[in-house]
Amino acid sequence: MILLSYIYRFVANFAFLAMVYFSLNFIGEYQQRTTVAFLVLLYAAMRVVSTLRMFNFYQKIERLEAEVRTLTAAVEAGAKRKPVVREVATLRHQGELKAYMDLLFLGLIALLCVSKIVG
Secondary structure (H helix, E strand, O other), X not given: OHHHHHHHHHHHHHHHHHHHHHHHHHOOOHHHHHHHHHHHHHHHHHHHHXXXXXXXXXXXXXXXXXXXXXXXXXOHHHHOOHHHHHHHHHHHHHHHHHHHHHHHHHHXXXXXXXXXXXX
């Protein structure tokens, strides 16, 4: 299931990249192409800001994981909580990988849009 979520994220980002590429290549007039490229850049910038906020959220979750580990070491009832902490750590790691994948494709989209505006 984890592999399917990575494949889905890759395919969705690749489809968005392909849509931007083909839409920018099929528009003939420079003014229309730059307008579309600017709007796509604006959308990509909003998604980048959202992804960077997710990284901030993941850092806070990581700090909470460390605090929970120190507290469970002190309390003997922590044996029930250790699997939960591991699950949270795994989900955080998967979310970070997906966010990195999003940033890669958004960078490629931004590069494509800038190249269509400049050239």
